[in-house]
Amino acid sequence: MSRFISREAGRLEPYIPGEQPMDMQYIKLNTNESPFPPSPKVVKAVSRSELLKLNLYSDPTCDQLVRAIAHRYELRPEQVLAGNGSDELLSFAFRAFCGEGKGVAFPDVSYGFYKVWAAFYGVEAKVIPLKADFTIDVDDYMDYSGTILLANPNALTGEELPAAQIQRLLEADQNRVVIVDEAYVDFGGESCVPLLCRYDNLLVVQTFSKSRNLAGGRLGFALGAPDLIADLNRVKYSFNPYNVNRLSILAGAAAMEDEAYFKNCTAAIQKTRDWTAKALEELDFTVLPSKANFIFAASKSFPNGELYRKLKENGILVRWFDQDRIRDFYRITIGSAEQMEQMVEAIKKLLGEM
Amino acid sequence: MSRFISREAGRLEPYIPGEQPMDMQYIKLNTNESPFPPSPKVVKAVSRSELLKLNLYSDPTCDQLVRAIAHRYELRPEQVLAGNGSDELLSFAFRAFCGEGKGVAFPDVSYGFYKVWAAFYGVEAKVIPLKADFTIDVDDYMDYSGTILLANPNALTGEELPAAQIQRLLEADQNRVVIVDEAYVDFGGESCVPLLCRYDNLLVVQTFSKSRNLAGGRLGFALGAPDLIADLNRVKYSFNPYNVNRLSILAGAAAMEDEAYFKNCTAAIQKTRDWTAKALEELDFTVLPSKANFIFAASKSFPNGELYRKLKENGILVRWFDQDRIRDFYRITIGSAEQMEQMVEAIKKLLGEM
Numbered sequence: 001m002s003r004f005i006s007r008e009a010g011r012l013e014p015y016i017p018g019e020q021p022m023d024m025q026y027i028k029l030n031t032n033e034s035p036f037p038p039s040p041k042v043v044k045a046v047s048r049s050e051l052l053k054l055n056l057y058s059d060p061t062c063d064q065l066v067r068a069i070a071h072r073y074e075l076r077p078e079q080v081l082a083g084n085g086s087d088e089l090l091s092f093a094f095r096a097f098c099g100e101g102k103g104v105a106f107p108d109v110s111y112g113f114y115k116v117w118a119a120f121y122g123v124e125a126k127v128i129p130l131k132a133d134f135t136i137d138v139d140d141y142m143d144y145s146g147t148i149l150l151a152n153p154n155a156l157t158g159e160e161l162p163a164a165q166i167q168r169l170l171e172a173d174q175n176r177v178v179i180v181d182e183a184y185v186d187f188g189g190e191s192c193v194p195l196l197c198r199y200d201n202l203l204v205v206q207t208f209s210k211s212r213n214l215a216g217g218r219l220g221f222a223l224g225a226p227d228l229i230a231d232l233n234r235v236k237y238s239f240n241p242y243n244v245n246r247l248s249i250l251a252g253a254a255a256m257e258d259e260a261y262f263k264n265c266t267a268a269i270q271k272t273r274d275w276t277a278k279a280l281e282e283l284d285f286t287v288l289p290s291k292a293n294f295i296f297a298a299s300k301s302f303p304n305g306e307l308y309r310k311l312k313e314n315g316i317l318v319r320w321f322d323q324d325r326i327r328d329f330y331r332i333t334i335g336s337a338e339q340m341e342q343m344v345e346a347i348k349k350l351l352g353e354m
Numbered sequence: 355m356s357r358f359i360s361r362e363a364g365r366l367e368p369y370i371p372g373e374q375p376m377d378m379q380y381i382k383l384n385t386n387e388s389p390f391p392p393s394p395k396v397v398k399a400v401s402r403s404e405l406l407k408l409n410l411y412s413d414p415t416c417d418q419l420v421r422a423i424a425h426r427y428e429l430r431p432e433q434v435l436a437g438n439g440s441d442e443l444l445s446f447a448f449r450a451f452c453g454e455g456k457g458v459a460f461p462d463v464s465y466g467f468y469k470v471w472a473a474f475y476g477v478e479a480k481v482i483p484l485k486a487d488f489t490i491d492v493d494d495y496m497d498y499s500g501t502i503l504l505a506n507p508n509a510l511t512g513e514e515l516p517a518a519q520i521q522r523l524l525e526a527d528q529n530r531v532v533i534v535d536e537a538y539v540d541f542g543g544e545s546c547v548p549l550l551c552r553y554d555n556l557l558v559v560q561t562f563s564k565s566r567n568l569a570g571g572r573l574g575f576a577l578g579a580p581d582l583i584a585d586l587n588r589v590k591y592s593f594n595p596y597n598v599n600r601l602s603i604l605a606g607a608a609a610m611e612d613e614a615y616f617k618n619c620t621a622a623i624q625k626t627r628d629w630t631a632k633a634l635e636e637l638d639f640t641v642l643p644s645k646a647n648f649i650f651a652a653s654k655s656f657p658n659g660e661l662y663r664k665l666k667e668n669g670i671l672v673r674w675f676d677q678d679r680i681r682d683f684y685r686i687t688i689g690s691a692e693q694m695e696q697m698v699e700a701i702k703k704l705l706g707e708m
Contacts, residue, residue: 001588002581004501004531004555006453008475014591017414028410037406046405046601052391054605055567056382060371084438084572087594095474099360120449120592121362147358177358201358213409216600218438227356234355237368238474240441246570247400247601251408 008122015116018319027342029333030317032184032294034213034269036336038251039261042214045254046247058246060237065244068253069221073193078226081233082252084243086183086207086220090149091117092235093203093222097177098123103146107136109326111155111181130157130325134288134296138165142172151181153189156321156331158290163190170199177228179203184292186211186266187273193223200225210293211266212255217248269293273334279344283351298328301351314346362476369470372673381696383687384671386538386648388567388623390690392605393615396568399608400601412600414591419598422607423575427547432580435587436606438597440537440561440574444503445471446589447557447576451531452477457500461490463680465509465535484511484679488642488650492519496526505535507543510675510685512644517544524553531582533557538646540565540620541627547577554579564647565620566609571602623647627688633698637705652682655705668700 001010018031062082070077083089094117098104103124106114118125128140134157141148148169153160169178180192182204192204208219222232236243244252255262273295277287280297287297299307307330308320319331334340355364372385416436424431437443448471452458457478460468472479482494488511495502502523507514523532534546536558546558562573576586590597598606609616627649631641634651641651653661661684662674673685688694 002554002579002585003529004451004582005585005588006449006451006456008453009450009585009589012588012592014588015595016591017595020411020413031411033411034409036409038408042408043402043405046400048397051397051400054392054396054570055388055390057374057385057387057563057569058572059374084599085594085596087596091593095360096363097358097360099362102360116592175357200356209411215411215596216408218412218596218599225356228358231356231359231363234359234366234368235363237370238366238470239445240439241369241371242439242441242569242572245438245572245599245602248599 011119013116013119015113019317021317024315027316027335027339029335029339029343030319031215032210032333033215034210034265034293035339036213036265036268038213039255039258041254041258041261042251045250050246050250054246056246058242058244058249060241062244062249065249065252065256068256072256072259073223075196075223076226079196079223079229081222081229081236082244082249083220083222085209085218086181086205087113088243089205089220089222089232090179090181091120092232092239093179093205094118094121094123095235096231097147097179104149105141105144105146106149107154109134109154109156110151112321114149135159136161138169141169145173145176147177147179149179149181151183152192153184153291155181155183156326157288157296158184158292158294159288160189160291163192163195166192167195170195170202174199174201177201177203179205181205183207183210186262187291187293188270189291196223196225200227203228208252208255211262213265214251214255217251219244219248219252269334272337272340275337276332276334276340276344280347283344283347294331294333296329296331298330301354303328307347310350311343311346316343316346365473367470367473369467373671375671378669381670381689381693383689383693383697384673385569386564386687387569388564388619388647389693390567390619390622392567393609393612395608395612395615396605399604404600404604408600410600412596412598412603414595416598416603419603419606419610422610426610426613427577429550429577430580433550433577433583435576435583435590436598436603437574437576439563439572440535440559441467442597443559443574443576443586444533444535445474446586446593447533447559448472448475448477449589450585451501451533458503459495459498459500460503461508463488463508463510464505466675468503489513490515492523495523499527499530501531501533503533503535505537506546507538507645509535509537510680511642511650512538512646512648513642514543514645517546517549520546521549524549524556528553528555531555531557533559535559537561537564540616541645541647542624543645550577550579554581557582562606562609565616567619568605568609571605573598573602573606623688626691626694629691630686630688630694630698634701637698637701648685648687650683650685652684655708657682661701664704665697665700670697670700
């Protein structure tokens with residue numbers, strides 16, 4: 001840190017993204033990307049004539065993209081906000097709905113960025129432990145009066161919380177916002193989007209990075225009552241109004257309109273996920289039941305990061321978190337069927353060498 | 355505002371971007387875009403094969419882009435940070451170098467976003483009036499102990515402050531950061547980049563939106579001592595690590611490498627600017643001396659927004675700010691020679707009708 005840094009910035013605890021090593025070509029199963037290219041409609045939408053318009057600002061309202069999202073989810077455009085990745089929108093939501101006297105509660109094992117944003121905005125975080133089986137008990141959140149933030153399916157574990165449980169939280173106190181981070185919902189989870197017509201204290205955040213094959217386009221979206229979206233816009237226009245570039249607006253709209261491709265990709269990943277979970281269980285792994293595009297698995301043969309290190313030596317990257325409760329687990333992205341077969345083979349080989 | 359909004363978000367005063375009306379096709383001279391398409395090298399760089407990789411995250415370090423910028427400015431990559439527009443980087447700089455006990459000083463007539471970010475981060479803003487002739491007197495900033503933020507050439511006015519004046523500020527107190535927003539420097543202004551080798555308290559912020567014809571790509575960059583850039587990265591990794599998308603990284607690197615195209619475009623705009631200023635002066639306008647891709651002009655014939663309204667009726671958009679001291683001025687982007695001729699003709703016609 002320089003001698004100029006502000007006290008607030010000095011107190012930050014930055015997020016550490018999954019590694020992107022350049023030393024060799026890895027099978028990358030560490031950042032939950034899709035193994036499939038974007039929809040052919042995306043490639044078509046980012047045309048030469050559109051590239052020639054890059055001298056003009058993007059539409060700060062992202063109208064074309066917002067309409068495509070609203071149409072897909074049967075909502076009105078005023079219920080949709082697009083962002084530079086769902087990370088940006090979650091950050092905006094922290095500013096909009098948390099602050100002095102209004103903290104935020106989230107699980108101890110979840111997306112690691114939640115505590116980083118709490119520090120960024122100086123918001124009091126109530127970190128609530130998952131149950132022993134790594135599931136969320138909504139009763140633990142029932143009396144909390146601040147904002148509630150749940151990833152569903154949960155980041156890291158992949159476990160699903162039934163929408164009816166989240167509905168209980170929405171119902172119990174209609175003066176608090178419940179933010180549901182549905183980054184992974186399209187791989188078999190139950191979305192809270194149908195609850196939006198009944199609860200104006202619900203904010204759903206989704207991303208194009210996983211099920212829409214556009215991690216490199218940096219696109220996310222928030223869905224909620226028009227008043228909540230207006231609050232988020234208030235933050236956006238106080239931070240970076242032109243937050244989504246022209247090409248990502250086009251790519252996102254095209255991806256959102258290609259429902260068939262979306263269904264094919266997400267179905268293939270679910271099939272490969274279930275195969276991978278079964279293969280690892282046969283190798284005596286504990287695999288948490290996942291509704292995401294990754295699995296969270298542990299093995300007595302590979303404690304404390306050992307599998308991460310050994311697989312990396314073999315050209316395969318998975319993610320390991322040096323964190324209490326989950327130090328023996330590995331978060332493994334579901335890639336193509338072939339990639340997962342290669343990983344299972346590599347693990348068998350490692351087990352054979354022991 | 356919803357009943358859920360945080361106190362901090364309730365206090366925000368969002369920025370209002372230049373209008374982007376969709377009701378008809380305007381000659382848009384209101385948001386300082388380039389009238390020229392991006393470099394042909396940009397169109398080539400955003401290739402089909404790159405589009406097919408959009409399922410993969412962008413490089414959070416933006417290595418390829420950072421190297422292209424570092425090479426162009428004869429700096430080391432550790433002295434460069436890329437952002438989702440220079441707006442995002444200026445916002446990061448507010449968090450990094452301003453806060454409790456460390457305010458920020460900037461001119462009363464400048465980029466309107468500075469006061470918005472001050473409110474966003476709860477930073478005390480010292481707003482220092484420009485002199486009567488709309489120039490900056492650095493002596494007004496000499497004793498200020500917080501962070502100093504100057505747009506040079508100044509936003510709105512287009513007036514240049516010689517780098518030697520900024521050097522006096524850097525020299526006088528080496529424990530404060532001076533941020534120079536050089537969004538418009540490539541149209542004849544004097545950059546502070548050569549001072550970076552001598553002052554570790556200097557941060558220069560530039561953009562691809564004006565002189566690099568990439569407003570729609572949302573790209574900016576900050577240049578400074580490695581320690582300052584590390585502080586900004588600390589903020590970035592606490593907010594949105596994957597802040598630049600894959601295609602903008604490619605587009606930006608290609609634009610930065612096409613020096614000849616850059617020189618042609620910026621030279622053409624300077625020539626058209628000087629023609630436009632002369633034409634308006636002949637129509638009895640007061641035109642501030644501009645080193646930017648816009649001019650700031652007033653006319654007794656069109657007080658208080660009148661020219662903005664009349665030109666809009668005629669299909670030409672310029673920007674008018676309903677703000678003390680500058681209510682009779684118009685900020686007019688320099689478009690193509692043809693567009694400026696059309697604007698001058700339209701003004702002549704309006705004057706003839708009086």
